[in-house]
Amino acid sequence: MRGAPLPAAPRPRDWLLRYLPLYAGGAAAIVAQQAVLAARDLLVRASVDGITAGDAAAGMRAAQWVLVATLAAAALRVSSRLQIFTAAARAERRMRALLLERMLNQGPGFFRRMPPGDAMSRATHDLAQVRGMLSLGVNGIVYSVCGMVSALAVMLHLSWRLTLAAMVVAPGLALTRKLLAQRLFARHHEAQESMGALSGQAFRSLAGVRAVRALGLEEAERARFAAANRHHHDALVALSRVRAAMMPALAGVASLAGLGVFGYGGWMVMSGTLSWGEFAAFWVALLRLMGPLMGLGTVAAVVQRGRAAMDRMQAVFVAVPEIAGGTHPPLQSVRGEVEARGLTFRHGGAAVLQDVSFRVPPGGSLAVLGRTGSGKSTLVRLLARLEAAPPGSLFLDGVDMCDLPLDQVRRSIAYAPQDAFLFSTTVERNAAYGLDDPDTPAAGAAVRDALARAQVLAEAQALPLGLQTAVGEWGVQLSGGQRQRVALARAMARAAPVLVLDDPLSAVDAETEARVLAEMRAWTSGRTLVLATHRTAAARRCDAILVLDGGRVAEAGTHDALMAAGGAYAALVREQDGHEPDAGGAEPALAAQGVS
CATH class of the missing domain: 1.20.1560.10 (ABC transporter type 1, transmembrane domain)
Structure with missing residues (x-):
């Protein structure tokens, strides 16, 4: 009633x-x-x-x-x-x-x-x-x-x-x-506000427990919690x-x-x-x-x-959502064309991205390259509609993303972040998260295929319960590279028209990264790929490369064209090739230094 x-x-x-x-x-x-x-x-x-x-x-x-x-x-x-x-x-x-x-x-x-x-x-x-x-x-x-x-x-x-x-x-x-x-x-009111502050402090301490222990800051965290606990006690x-x-x-x-x-x-x-x-x-x-x-x-x-x-x-x-869907009719089918037109984005008053423009045709691939703080992650979060882009700056199949229904945009764009988050459930359930019906045989096959392409299926099957092994809170039972690859498989299993990746292999060695990127490039045939990375070895596998510097486009073009131009990209390639040997040259380089 x-x-x-x-x-x-x-x-x-x-x-x-x-x-x-x-x-x-x-x-x-x-x-x-x-x-x-x-x-x-x-x-x-x-x-x-x-x-x-x-x-x-x-x-x-x-x-x-x-x-x-x-x-x-x-x-x-x-x-x-x-x-x-x-x-x-x-x-x-x-x-x-x-x-x-x-x-x-x-x-x-x-x-x-x-x-x-x-x-x-x-x-x-x-x-x-x-x-x-x-x-x-x-x-x-x-x-x-x-x-x-x-x-x-x-x-x-x-x-x-x-x-x-x-x-x-x-x-x-x-x-x-x-x-x-x-x-x-x-x-x-005072007691409930202090309870919220106490819960927040406990959450931060437990969420970052590895960093706390690694830096030997247990006493500092105890002191912060004790202060919040004392304040709550006084309020009570x-x-x-x-x-x-x-x-x-x-x-x-x-x-x-x-x-x-x-x-x-x-x-x-x-x-x-x-x-x-x-x-x-x-x-x-x-x-x-x-x-x-x-x-x-x-x-x-x-x-x-x-x-x-x-x-x-x-x-x-009463909080107004920062990101809302538009009233444009949903697209009948999404081809996967992604375009930015003079994109400028500010955070806290400071411009993080300024006048960024590019176009990725359906089935094409774009690498967004730059040093730390260049704006790569912000750009891909805007593409995934996790941040609110200004109207008239980002387009999907020629339609302003701000005008499209939010649900359609997010279902059309699969996103894998650098800081991979896993739920406290099994490996298989984590990889299947986002599928409409994860319990069907077809979904199981898609999950295994995605895990295999992410080069983590064999490692997952070697766990005590295989794919049914629980990964623990935030995936603590897995290594950083394994967490990233399971999160990447989760994005791939959705088979969305557009795949947006934010340096998803930063915790993976160069040889494994090369195998993953090769598999992923074959898998994305017919799908649009936008890859944010700091590694030129990963960027050169894409059709086009966009180099960001301080939130602005420093260069854009193919690998060969940018190398011929001899600009910022070529400098990054020379710098990284000098310090990061290819997978095939890793062992000889180490052997030359007396490492076996």
Whole structure:
């Protein structure tokens, strides 16, 4: 059962409207429960008055109905909680899916502002607090309001004078709750922000554990974590102080009402203006009133915690994706022509690429060559639509990539990064990631073919469980070169019209690289290849070469033409040929130095 649709950045009320039938059913059950409890209070009066008047039979009959009313109220209470908590659980499930969807749509700038650890904290810890607000909070608010109305109605019916005496403390109770609730919100917000910072620090330390150990920086990381942990501890202590004060403060103010009723009510009974049954029923109703009043502290804490968490989650919901698809109709078939026209890209105000232009025909290949920091990786990330390119600068089959549906562009361009990421699953599953149906025999054959062309199939089959060997978190069970080649196989297995590679063999020796590139060049026949590399040996295998220097095109042309020109490319070739012998000359060169 669903109510109103969700807006782009849903607030708590939107979730209530989304699951309104369940929330309304739960509220109706609470209203019915409180009506039954009001009737029970009046039955208490009849039972006590019957017994004190000497009519034991009438008193016992009323007492039996008190028991029936109590059981009925309990059943209604279970029904109300079941409906409200079910609605909150469904809202949590939808909210978690929406958070993941929004995060997946964000560009790299979003995750520079919100590190993965902080994002995880919002999607787990903060989400749990919002669920608590939508379950315990909503249930507590409805129960408190209905319970107070029901109890006050009974109390006024029995004696308006005694009710006024009990309500003398109401203004003090409301003021106390308001002041403490404001402090609770601030403390909860601080605690959840510090939790996000602590999660981020833990994530960074564990993600970079190899570098930490290699550099002997364990103590420095412990100190950073200890500082974040101490800050979170201080925030929790400050929160605990407010929460510790709330219940005693509310209970102290509320107890004054009980003392007033006990004294004034006893006098009324002794003076004959109130019967024993009316006094007993009034006392039972007052206890029912004290329950919601005392519970206001807990409800306020849950709601304020949920509000603070929702504020943090709103940062995800309201974030505008840096990269969005266009409204151009999807291409019927993608030939694979890739073109850049005066591409200029800035990051943080500084120009990373300036006036870059090139065209790769369908089935052609282009090597993007340059030293570290020349802009190679930025260019291929722009081609893969992982960064937001300016409109009118990058084209696929003659259509501006910014105008095409984002899903089609990314499905048409397979991308393999230099910093290969593997999921914590098997080798085969990692290579098959991105295939529509990885469990079919055809997909299995495509994966094995891609692994073989990436020169990693034999190594993978030699693992303890072959292709079914789990690679561990981030692929830690494999070497750097193996991770890169599995990631390359993953890109190749998709058989997309365009293959974009960002120095995917930087951790592989020259001989293996040569075999991979030879296989890949044969495999890409009919497919477009854009290869970013710092190695001229890899670049010369492509149809054309684009040399970047400081984000600008220094040279462009074929290997032979650029060598004849004697410019930057020729200088790089001479430099690398002098320091990086070909695969066939590696052993003689080493032997000449006395290495065998």
